[in-house]
Amino acid sequence: MSQDPLSSHYDSEDIAGRILAALRAAQGADVPVTAEALAPLDHFHGRGPAATTEMATRLDPQEGERILDIGSGIGGPARWMAARFGCHVTGIDLMPAFCRAAEALNAATGLGARVRILEGSAIDLPFAAASFDRAYSQNVLMNIADKARFFHEALRVLKPGGLFAVSCLGAGPEGAPFYPLPWASTPAASFLSSPEETRQDVLAAGFEILRFEDRTEAALASQRKLLEGLERNGLPALGWHVFMGAERSVELQANTARSYLAGRLTSVEVLVRRSG
Ligand SMILES: C[S@@+](CC[C@H](N)C(=O)[O-])C[C@H]1O[C@@H](n2cnc3c(N)ncnc32)[C@H](O)[C@@H]1O
Structure with missing residues (x-):
């Protein structure tokens, strides 16, 4: 059966098993499986846990x-937030394989009671109005065609006064980026807005x-470094390439860097509030 463009991009077998095997191969069979230890592998966005740390500083859980973690991937940021701040995190993601991996890694880290994972869509959230104190979404908006519904749903499920932190890549002034990219193999699964369009969408x-x-500007500097590192040393031992495929991930990361450097990608970080 042919898959939709998003599933054929993200779908993968035994993600949790491969992640745990890579962690043990790099750090020994007895390595404690914690949110911290998994962080190089399970934060599926540029700059990994460093970017999650900055986002958490803004969100202040x-x-x-x-x-609520909208588009929670394999759950790295959700586990990390629960472990670090003692909050209860609900992650929702469209990809069954990612949700299965997130649940297996929640169990492996002993965080199952504080991190709940649901399979579902960001544009049709299965939660009552005003269910959450805060929400965040990291590098998901690029997969969402209907931005108005995405932000409408986030606002609906937040309590009055609740904060929402969003980080995403977006369209650059110099034309379409080079595919495949980490969130989409082709333009069929990629919906990029300019920073100004994103500002208008949240308002x-x-x-x-x-x-x-x-x-x-900040992303340009880090992407230049990343590209040099990739060309000189290849991929590090631990990274999201463990579940996205090593050879393919070199291309995904190099295309991200080249697209930024050519003015074909932008990056925004946003903190918004549902008026109380
Ligand atoms: C680049 S990954 C980021 C994952 C996670 N936020 C992180 O930073 O580790 C993008 C994620 O968005 C999810 N996604 C895409 N469209 C979605 C939708 N309509 N509803 C829920 N999740 C979605 C994908 O399945 C994928 O897990």
């Missing part, structure tokens, strides 16, 4: 709060903007 949904940062 509090112990015991209910947090149109009714959010109040607390911070809106165009991070493209």
